[in-house]
Amino acid sequence: MEYRKLGNTGLKVSELCLGTMTFLWTSDESTSFAVLDAFADAGGNFLDTADIYSRWAPNNPGGTAEHVIGKWLRQSSRPREQFIVATKGRGAMGDGPNDQGASRVHLIQAVEASLRRLHTDYIDLYQIHWPDHDTPLEETLRALDDLVSAGKIRYIGASNYPAWQVMKALCISERRNFVRFESIQPHYNVMHRDEFERELMALCVDQRLGVIPYSPLAGGFLSGKYRAGQPPPAGSRGENNARIRAYAESARGQNTLSKLEEIGRARGKSILQTALAWLLSNPVITAPIIGANTVEQLNESLGAVGYQLSAAEVQALNEVSAAVNA
Numbered sequence: 669m670e671y672r673k674l675g676n677t678g679l680k681v682s683e684l685c686l687g688t689m690t691f692l693w694t695s696d697e698s699t700s701f702a703v704l705d706a707f708a709d710a711g712g713n714f715l716d717t718a719d720i721y722s723r724w725a726p727n728n729p730g731g732t733a734e735h736v737i738g739k740w741l742r743q744s745s746r747p748r749e750q751f752i753v754a755t756k757g758r759g760a761m762g763d764g765p766n767d768q769g770a771s772r773v774h775l776i777q778a779v780e781a782s783l784r785r786l787h788t789d790y791i792d793l794y795q796i797h798w799p800d801h802d803t804p805l806e807e808t809l810r811a812l813d814d815l816v817s818a819g820k821i822r823y824i825g826a827s828n829y830p831a832w833q834v835m836k837a838l839c840i841s842e843r844r845n846f847v848r849f850e851s852i853q854p855h856y857n858v859m860h861r862d863e864f865e866r867e868l869m870a871l872c873v874d875q876r877l878g879v880i881p882y883s884p885l886a887g888g889f890l891s892g893k894y895r896a897g898q899p900p901p902a903g904s905r906g907e908n909n910a911r912i913r914a915y916a917e918s919a920r921g922q923n924t925l926s927k928l929e930e931i932g933r934a935r936g937k938s939i940l941q942t943a944l945a946w947l948l949s950n951p952v953i954t955a956p957i958i959g960a961n962t963v964e965q966l967n968e969s970l971g972a973v974g975y976q977l978s979a980a981e982v983q984a985l986n987e988v989s990a991a992v993n994a
């Protein structure tokens with residue numbers, strides 16, 4: 669596994685980050701532990717989670733993915749310091765008015781609760797999950813700056829922020845001498861490009877921000893297991909996900925899969941690995957956040973490590989996956 673600098677920081681993270689949204693949602697605890705073990709055995713050091721994972725699942729109060737990571741870290745023979753643990757706050761963890769948001773009150777509560785669940789003294793990267801238009805950015809950044817000074821979090825990042833808001837936050841941090849967002853976590857894959865490429869990508873290059881894209885396989889669509897006119901495989905995420913089914917029924921989706929397959933065949937790689945390579949070949953990307961329900965799924969993604977596409981291959985994929993109205 670290659671280790672890459674997270675943006676302009678000195679922090680080194682593995683080129684694949686392990687997402688943990690599936691933990692106790694679509695994979696049980698022992699499978700989640702096996703996935704964590706296999707990822708660590710392969711040299712992965714970068715874990716992504718969030719306090720709200722997976723509050724949407726039946727009988728899940730949220731915080732359960734953090735619990736699983738905390739339990740695994742505690743019982744693992746590997747030292748805590750070996751891992752870069754990224755989590756997020758801002759989502760609703762209760763029904764009260766201050767049980768969500770990016771206010772000082774909620775963020776301090778949320779960080780303390782994540783620390784308890786993760787069984788750790790510090791969080792390496794703390795990300796605001798999505799913008800909170802009710803809270804001034806200045807308040808959010810000052811609270812995060814205080815949490816860094818208190819040693820509870822080490823770096824900060826933003827997820828799902830539009831470019832103008834990231835830039836505004838960077839200006840506030842500079843003007844007030846607060847820590848700054850060092851990374852962004854956008855929704856980005858070869859089927860979902862416009863949101864990141866329109867403005868954020870250039871901003872990340874210019875401001876030297878780390879980029880850790882989520883859903884790099886478009887929720888599993890880019891594994892190639894969904895086909896037009898066929899029902900989603902039993903137990904797959906596509907059974908309850910309209911976006912995945914729409915991709916499968918679209919000409920753009922099918923043409924993109926065909927091109928990924930063609931390029932992969934010539935390189936001895938799978939559709940999924942070629943989709944990850946499309947991200948890994950872009951120098952602005954630090955580490956795609958992969959999701960896996962089984963060790964077998966994880967292993968297929970790990971097969972993308974070190975797989976770089978040529979400029980011509982990237983161009984061919986860019987052309988076939990371009991949005992119709994782009």
Ligand SMILES: NC(=O)c1ccc[n+]([C@@H]2O[C@H](COP(=O)([O-])OP(=O)(O)OC[C@H]3O[C@@H](n4cnc5c(N)ncnc54)[C@H](OP(=O)(O)O)[C@@H]3O)[C@@H](O)[C@H]2O)c1
Binds near residue numbers: 884957965966
């Ligand atoms: N910041 C945010 O707002 C946000 C949002 C979403 C996710 N995230 C982060 O990003 C991580 C990854 O997101 P994601 O789960 O959407 O990523 P993804 O890589 O696009 O999708 C992962 C899913 O694809 C399927 N899959 C993976 N490998 C496969 C294989 N070899 N063959 C067939 N199917 C395979 C599995 O689903 P099935 O087996 O169920 O089909 C798996 O759960 C999350 O864990 C989380 O940490 C962040």
